[in-house]
Each structure stands twice: as C-alpha cells, then as structure tokens.
Amino acid sequence: MKDINELKFPENVRYTRDHEWARLEGNIVIAGISDYAQDQLGDVVYVELPRIQDRFENGEVFGTVESVKAVSELFMPIAGEIVAINAELSDMPDVVNSDPYGAGWMIHIKPSDPAFMETLMTREAYLDMLKG
Amino acid sequence: MITMRYLPHTPEQIQQMLTVAGADSLESLFSGIPEECRRLQEMNLPEALSEWALNRHMDALSAGLAVSPEYKIFIGAGRYDHHIPATVSSLKSRSEFLTAYTPYQPEISQGTLQAIYEYQTLAARLMGVDVVTASHYDGATALSESLLMAIRKTRRKRVVLSSLIHPYYRRVAQTYLEPAGFEIIELPFLENGLTDLSLLEGAVDIAAVALQSPNFFGCIEDLKAGGQKAHEIGALFIVGFTEALAYGLLKSPGSQGADIVFGEGQSLGIPIAFGGPGLGMLGCTPEHTRNLPGRLVGKAKDMDGKNGFVLTLATREQHIRREKATSNICSNNSHCALTAAMYMASLGKSGFCDLAILNHDKAAYLCRGLSGAGFKMPFQGTFFNEFVVEFPEELETLYQRLLEKKIVAGLPLSAFYPELSHHYLLCVTETASREDMDALIREVTPCMNP
Numbered sequence: 001m002k003d004i005n006e007l008k009f010p011e012n013v014r015y016t017r018d019h020e021w022a023r024l025e026g027n028i029v030i031a032g033i034s035d036y037a038q039d040q041l042g043d044v045v046y047v048e049l050p051r052i053q054d055r056f057e058n059g060e061v062f063g064t065v066e067s068v069k070a071v072s073e074l075f076m077p078i079a080g081e082i083v084a085i086n087a088e089l090s091d092m093p094d095v096v097n098s099d100p101y102g103a104g105w106m107i108h109i110k111p112s113d114p115a116f117m118e119t120l121m122t123r124e125a126y127l128d129m130l131k132g
Numbered sequence: 133m134i135t136m137r138y139l140p141h142t143p144e145q146i147q148q149m150l151t152v153a154g155a156d157s158l159e160s161l162f163s164g165i166p167e168e169c170r171r172l173q174e175m176n177l178p179e180a181l182s183e184w185a186l187n188r189h190m191d192a193l194s195a196g197l198a199v200s201p202e203y204k205i206f207i208g209a210g211r212y213d214h215h216i217p218a219t220v221s222s223l224k225s226r227s228e229f230l231t232a233y234t235p236y237q238p239e240i241s242q243g244t245l246q247a248i249y250e251y252q253t254l255a256a257r258l259m260g261v262d263v264v265t266a267s268h269y270d271g272a273t274a275l276s277e278s279l280l281m282a283i284r285k286t287r288r289k290r291v292v293l294s295s296l297i298h299p300y301y302r303r304v305a306q307t308y309l310e311p312a313g314f315e316i317i318e319l320p321f322l323e324n325g326l327t328d329l330s331l332l333e334g335a336v337d338i339a340a341v342a343l344q345s346p347n348f349f350g351c352i353e354d355l356k357a358g359g360q361k362a363h364e365i366g367a368l369f370i371v372g373f374t375e376a377l378a379y380g381l382l383k384s385p386g387s388q389g390a391d392i393v394f395g396e397g398q399s400l401g402i403p404i405a406f407g408g409p410g411l412g413m414l415g416c417t418p419e420h421t422r423n424l425p426g427r428l429v430g431k432a433k434d435m436d437g438k439n440g441f442v443l444t445l446a447t448r449e450q451h452i453r454r455e456k457a458t459s460n461i462c463s464n465n466s467h468c469a470l471t472a473a474m475y476m477a478s479l480g481k482s483g484f485c486d487l488a489i490l491n492h493d494k495a496a497y498l499c500r501g502l503s504g505a506g507f508k509m510p511f512q513g514t515f516f517n518e519f520v521v522e523f524p525e526e527l528e529t530l531y532q533r534l535l536e537k538k539i540v541a542g543l544p545l546s547a548f549y550p551e552l553s554h555h556y557l558l559c560v561t562e563t564a565s566r567e568d569m570d571a572l573i574r575e576v577t578p579c580m581n582p
Contacts, residue, residue, distance in 0.1 A: 048422060054287070071447045071456070 004130055007035040010101055014077070014120035017129065018059075021101060022077035022109075024117050029109040031077050033065065035100050036130060041067035044096040049085040049106060056080070058116065062107065065096065074106065078116050084108035198540055200404075204568045205540040206498075208518050208559030209348070210271070210298050210374045211407065212399045214487075215563060220401045220474045229470055238432075238442045245441035248429040248466060251473035258376065258476070259393040260384025261415035266427040267469040268412025268461070271396025272304035275342065275372055277414060277425045277459055278392040279305055282340030282368040283314060284458070285423055290315040291340045292367070294327040296347035298374050299548045325351040325511025325520065332361045340392075342370040345385070346378050348548075349557065350518030351511055359389025368392060368420075376400050376413070376472075378516040380488025392416045401475025402468050411468040422448060425459030487562060491517040494569070495560040501573040502558075506580045510555065518559040520545065525554055526579035534575055541576060 013021040019037035023030050038044065046066040056062050058079040065072050086105050089096065096104040111117070121129065141149075146158070155161040162170060181189060198205060200213050223229075228243060238245060248266045255264040268274045279291045291309065293302055295318045302318070309316055317338075322328045327343055341362035345353035355371055362369035371385035373395040379385075385393040397411030398404070416424060422445065430444030450457035479487060495517040503509055508522040521542065534541050542556035549555070560569065 046422065066447050071453055073456075 002039050007039060009035065009123045009127060011123050013101060014117055014122065015126035016075065016077045016120060018075040020075060020077045022117065022120060024114060027110065027114065028083065029078055029080065029111050029117065030105050031107050031109060032100055032105045033096065038097045038100045041065065041070060041072060043068045044093045047089040047093050047096060047106065049089065050082050052082055052085060054082045077120060078109060078111045079113065080109040080111040082107055083110045200563065203538045203540055204564065206558045206560065206572060207540055207543045208375065209543045209557055210300065210396065211404045212375055212559065213404060213561050213563050214399055216401050216403065217478045219478050220471060223474050224467065224471045229467065238440060242441060245429050247470045247473060249431060249441050251469040252429060254473055254476040255413055256415055258379050258384065259395065259413065259415050260386025261393050262418045263421045263424065264413065264415035265424055266429055266464040267466065268414055268426060269463065269465060270408065270410030270412045271372065271374055271394065272301040274394035274412035274414040275301050276305045276308035278370045278394045279309060279340055279342065281392055281420060281423045282370065285368060285420060286339040288337050288339035289313065290317060290338050291342065292317045292319060292332065292338055294319050294343045294347065296321050296327050296349060297342060297344040297372065298348055325349045325513045326353055329358060329361050332365060335365050338365055338367040340368045340370050342372065344372045344374065346373065346375060346516045346518065349511055349520050350515040351513035352382060352516065355385060355388035355390065370394065375516060377488050377491060380484040381492060381516065391420060397468065397472045400472035402471050409465055409468055411465050411472055423458055424448065426462050427464050490562045494562065494564055495519065498558065498560050498569045501569060505573055505577045517561055518557060520555050520557055522555050523576065524579050527554065527576065530576065530579050537575065539572055539575060541572060
C-alpha cells in the first residue's frame with residue numbers, strides 16, 4: 001500500500017466517508033471509488049454494478065467491488081437514478097486500479113437533489129479524514 | 133443382554149468437561165438459552181436396543197415396504213428406479229472418495245477437486261448451461277436457491293412457480309422464501325397437462341418464473357414460450373427437472389432460454405434408498421455466475437504451468453462474505469455428485485441418449501397398452517417416462533389387491549391435486565420388462581368393464 005502523499009486526490013471531485021468520489025457534470029453525477037480505496041483493496045478482479053434505471057437513496061449499496069483479498073460494498077454518494085454504468089469494467093476491472101477517476105468510473109447518476117453535492121467532502125476535508 | 137451405547141461420552145467425561153467449563157450441571161451449562169427454547173422433559177424414546185435386536189427391528193420395518201425389484205413399482209414422481217452399472221457401485225466405494233470433505237486446500241485435495249470439476253463439466257453439458265455448482269442437497273433446495281438468486285439479481289420480491297413443479301419442491305421453496313417476506317405465486321395448469329402461462333401477461337415486479345420439465349404430470353413444457361414470457365416481464369427464467377435422464381433425449385433447458393437451471397440428479401446412478409440422499413444440481417448462464425450459491429471448482433495452472441483444480445469465486449461464500457454471502461449453505465453432496473459423474477462417464481453420451489430413448493419407448497408402450505384397453509389419458513402432451521392415466525373408480529379397491537400381487541399401479545394424484553380424483557401418475561424406466569407392463573395392463577383391464 002502506498003503512502004497517502006503518493007495517492008492522487010483531484011480537486012474537481014467530491015468524496016464520501018466510504019471512499020467514493022463524485023463529480024457533477026451538467027445535470028449528471030459521475031461516481032467511482034477513490035485512489036485510496038483502490039489502493040486499500042489491491043488488484044480489483046470484479047465490479048458488480050446496478051442496472052440502468054435502478055433508483056437508490058443516498059448511502060444505499062449500489063454494487064460491490066471484489067479484489068484478490070476482499071469484497072466491499074459500493075455506496076451511493078448521492079440519491080438518484082442510475083442512467084449509465086461503465087460496462088467496460090466487466091472485461092477490464094483493473095482500470096479501477098490504474099485510473100480510478102477516469103476510465104475506472106462506475107456509474108452515472110441523475111441526482112434527485114444536485115445541491116446535495118455541496119455536502120460531500122472536498123479534497124482537503126477528505127485528506128483530513130484519511131490522515132485522522 | 134449386552135446393550136450398546138450410541139453416545140460417545142461417558143458420564144465421567146461429561147463431568148470433566150463441565151468442570152473445565154465452570155458449570156456444575158448440564159442444565160446450568162445451557163442456562164444461557166431461553167427456557168422456552170429448551171426441552172425440559174426427557175425425550176420420549178424407547179430403551180436402546182442391542183445390535184441383534186436392532187437388526188431384527190430394522191428387518192421388520194423393511195419387510196413392510198414395497199421394494200423393487202421384488203415389487204413392480206410404476207411410480208417415479210421424483211425418484212426413479214434405474215439400473216446402476218457395477219462400475220459405479222464399485223468405484224464410488226473406494227475409501228479415497230468416502231473420506232472427502234470440503235476441499236479448501238488444493239495442495240492436498242486434487243483428486244476430490246478434479247472429481248467435482250468433472251461432475252460440473254458433465255452436468256453443465258446435460259443442462260445446457262455454462263457453469264454448474266459443486267452440488268446442493270437435492271432438487272428442492274436447488275430450486276429454492278435459484279429463486280433466491282433471481283430475487284437478489286432483480287431486487288424484486290415475488291416469484292412465480294408452476295403448480296406442476298413437484299409439490300414437495302414447492303413446499304421447500306415456501307419454507308425458504310415466505311418467512312423472509314418473499315411472495316410465491318402459483319400458475320395453474322391447463323387441460324392439456326401444461327402450465328398456464330397466460331397469467332404472466334402484464335404481471336409486474338416478478339423476480340423469476342420457474343417451470344419443471346418434464347413437469348409433475350410427466351408432460352414436456354414449452355420452454356421457449358415460457359422463457360419468452362418470463363423475459364418480457366423482466367423476470368429470470370428458471371427451469372428444473374426431477375428426472376435428469378430426460379435430457380438424454382430432450383433439448384437442454386439452457387438451450388431453450390433458461391437463465392438458471394436446477395434439478396434432482398438421483399437418476400444418475402444414485403439409489404432411490406428411502407428418499408435420499410439426492411443430488412441438487414444448479415447451474416446458470418455466465419451472466420449470473422457471481423450470484424451462484426455454494427461451491428465452485430475451477431481449473432487453474434500451478435507455478436510450473438501444470439493443470440490443477442481449485443475452489444474458485446469463493447468470495448461469494450459465507451467463510452469470506454459472512455452475512456452477505458450468496459447462501460449460508462455451502463454444503464455439497466459431493467459423494468452423490470461423484471456418483472453422478474461416474475454414472476454419466478460410464479454410459480457415455482450415446483449410451484445416455486440410448487437409455488433415455490429406451491425409457492421413453494417403454495413408457496410409450498405401457499401408455500399405448502392402457503389406452504388400447506380403453507383407459508383415458510387426460511393429458512395429450514408429449515411425455516418422457518411418466519404419464520397420467522384416469523382409471524375408473526373401481527381401481528381403488530383393485531389397487532390394494534394389486535399390492536398383494538406386488539404391483540404398485542402408479543401414484544394417486546388426488547393427494548396433491550384434490551381435483552384429480554382417480555388420476556394416477558405412472559412411470560416406466562428401463563427396469564420394467566415387457567412382461568411387467570403386460571401384467572399390469574392385464575390386471576387393471578377388468579376394472580374397465582366390471
């Protein structure tokens with residue numbers, strides 16, 4: 001596992017306590033797991049994603065991510081409807097490790113309340129949490 | 133008389149253990165369990181028997197049973213009397229196989245793992261699916277697990293079952309599902325002995341539609357139509373069987389659109405015994421593999437590139453995922469699965485097909501004979517080795533007389549379907565000879581013209 005200082009935490013996304021990231025683009029929220037989460041998990045071998053049109057509350061489980069050493073739940077960063085999933089991950093789950101904020105994105109959410117994004121952690125707040 | 137003890141611990145050993153545990157009696161040891169959950173009275177059991185007396189007792193019990201081949205039994209209904217090749221009986225008794233337990237460690241379990249892998253491979257071909265589990269208790273638990281798979285996958289809470297799925301299987305499914313808050317809807321059957329699929333139209337929030345084929349009346353369901361209807365309402369299509377041999381002749385459930393296939397593998401070299409143990413077969417398309425319950429064995433390569441076998445996708449299982457596991461029963465009926473693999477390998481693909489054809493031809497012979505004698509066949513659908521006959525009322529008394537002649541003339545269906553009085557489910561396998569069938573026709577014919 002890497003030192004926190006070696007991990008990437010972009011400014012242009014928000015973070016959750018469960019280590020998901022979320023970014024508002026237009027009226028859609030794109031979400032995945034943070035560099036810290038993928039580093040903790042190790043090599044990701046499988047990502048189970050929801051179906052398009054599924055609706056979830058904030059904090060609800062929307063899928064699972066499985067690595068060679070653990071299985072973890074994925075939690076909704078914001079309430080809403082799933083409008084797209086990253087189908088590439090079924091063949092190449094390892095992009096979650098190599099590019100967690102880019103090609104490793106997991107879902108597109110149509111949020112029921114886009115303003116809720118403001119309550120998620122900024123880079124600084126997330127780093128503070130990680131450093132305890 | 134010498135009496136045998138069946139409990140391994142002496143009173144002294146029990147006292148020793150209590151002392152270590154810091155309890156002064158068994159009652160105080162169990163005091164943490166609420167009183168209403170404890171048995172306070174002694175069990176109402178007879179005195180223990182000596183080995184000799186016990187043998188006499190068991191002999192007397194078995195003398196009261198109708199056992200093939202002494203009796204000519206024309207009943208299947210979930211348990212099928214098939215010849216078991218001597219190779220199977222002999223091979224499966226080898227001590228290496230009898231000591232098998234959960235093969236966690238590939239380093240020391242290659243034989244067991246390979247046997248399970250071969251069973252999975254043969255079963256997958258039979259069922260027409262990509263992946264088959266290491267096995268479950270029986271057909272009924274395999275059905276229940278497949279319904280739970282569909283509930284997890286679709287996040288819906290209602291399942292639809294054909295009323296022509298084995299009645300006992302449906303009861304087990306009820307035990308699994310209803311206390312957990314899931315709803316079971318049953319599809320009635322049509323006059324032709326097939327499931328009425330029309331209720332599916334416009335149904336909402338259905339996780340799965342499950343059919344059995346051949347169904348409990350022996351009729352072969354229209355799986356293509358069932359699959360289409362299930363998929364139209366966004367449900368998974370589950371297909372099962374009680375007679376695995378049928379798929380030596382019929383198109384596999386997987387090839388007909390089933391997402392999940394379950395079945396009972398008793399026909400594959402496992403004796404009928406007293407109704408068990410059975411072999412729960414369960415498989416699915418690749419899309420649902422991660423959702424399968426229980427154990428899966430996969431083929432892998434070791435550091436030197438040599439083939440080997442390992443438990444795979446174990447993250448679905450309870451020892452890793454705890455309460456999030458796909459099932460809390462990871463037991464597998466390994467010895468029965470091994471037997472089934474040996475049986476299928478002994479017959480080979482063409483032998484298996486030939487045997488299936490023989491079963492159908494014999495059943496068709498009896499069906500024609502009874503029909504020629506004037507008996508009514510209420511369901512006109514195609515059957516495999518079981519079919520329903522409507523006998524006149526007089527058969528009820530004749531049935532008892534036939535039992536004295538060691539002929540069991542089918543299973544009365546009214547116990548399971550009250551509307552079907554005087555309807556009997558008959559089964560013919562390769563074990564029935566032409567003489568046996570002719571004798572049955574001869575014996576029942578008088579009740580046609582009493």
